[in-house]
Amino acid sequence: MTGVPAVELVGVGRTYDASGGPLTVLDDVDLRIDPGEQVAIVGPSGSGKSTLLGIMGTLDTPTRGEVRIAGRSTAAMDDAERSDVRARSLGFVFQQFHLLTHVDAVANVELGMLYHGYPRSERRRRATDALERVGLGHRTDHRPSQLSGGEQQRVAIARAIAHGPALVLADEPTGALDQATGESVIELLLGLDDAAVAVITHDAAIAAHLGRQVRIQDGRIRSDSRTAGVGA
Template structure:
């Protein structure tokens, strides 16, 4: 499998009167087609690792490479472009715009690709079909169930065909039936070579992934998918 994203020796400390060390010497490689669950107790650094690996935050030290490109030397604008083209995100809160319908919300995933509006719409329709919402194209978020809104968010995350999709507690606001659908959709993305990374407290969600990375006190303490 191809390494798509690597973090090497990464640390993250939040400054303040009492600095908070959220990550300490974390090394992790994400490979094509992998389904990875990042687990651990609250405060262990799971979400911080997702944010740093996903370039939403810069590390205090260490290296983040996406497609072999070192991120640390890039400007904020260049990092944003790289993120838009190579990464997708799904969060516990759906982050959909209430005044836009499903197609318009999903099409936002291509906003920074320079794709013409007509092609953005066609790609959004295809992405919604992929997640089983071909009959909800004109519905706004308030007209959708929680599970449907999360499927819209997944469609938005994958519309640009990213190398890696990060999901942070994606089933946290859903009932068990809707949550199972979302987990199956996320796991299925790996069939096309996408690396899927899920941060979760839910044992059922973690069990659906192939690789399990356990964090504690800002460090990776076990990784059953690490190269040997």
């Protein structure tokens, strides 16, 4: 692949100050995800997947190494700059959907663009459009409690893509859904956009939908189907 990577991690490590001494959760991670690439990050519980996702999403800062989002190093950024990177370039999908329960679907999608700087009318237009793309154009005024789990996750996906991010980060997006619903949500997520997508999952069947699998264990990358040519 050529061009500027959507995200690039170089020698990234993350150590927490735990009560029993320093706890290293990530160690010496090198990872590059190119524009449009779809990557599954797989590994057992406690392997450091979620920490990795947090660092790629600028929600967490590494203790070692460097993170570059669309070519820009986040090391020197302050909270406001990192927040702006998230608002513009990143989209998140979570296992538990994280929708606001007391507002409707379109307002939930709009919330994803609240801190982006779009005027109100533009937010509304993009939110309605995104809901159409996830097949919920007819349910824009439904509240989360009126939607099924799969529909709620579709709203969350609409929220993640409405502003056209360079990279969508999904943390166990199918974890709260049954098998069939999970498969359809993954298909939707992968078929939607030309954004790069990174999906954390411990489900090999889900991981198989994505073009590239990165296996992580004990805070280190054990295999990467792109560099090693080895499947998951």
